Amino acid sequence: MTTISETIDDPDLLEKLGLDGSTALTAYTFTKGDKSITIYSDLSADEVDFNFV
Known part of the structure; x- marks a missing residue:
């Protein structure tokens, strides 16, 4: 998992x-093989529990 804090314009x-642009978001990018998905959240990583099979 790659975690990147970023501003979305x-x-x-x-x-x-x-959102109105005033909330800080974190982008969580998950990659498996040649596929990836990015999830944007206003929660910090310690508040999120990702479980993937």
């Missing part, structure tokens, strides 16, 4: 997430 993405 994409107004369409912020609108889809229901």
Whole structure:
């Protein structure tokens, strides 16, 4: 898992997430083989428990 704190300047993405741009987000990127998924969260890593099979 790669964790990156980033600022998102994409107004369409912020609108889809229901955010106004003032919330700090963390992007969690999970990769398996040649596939990856990125999950954006306003929670810190110690508040999140990811379980994947």
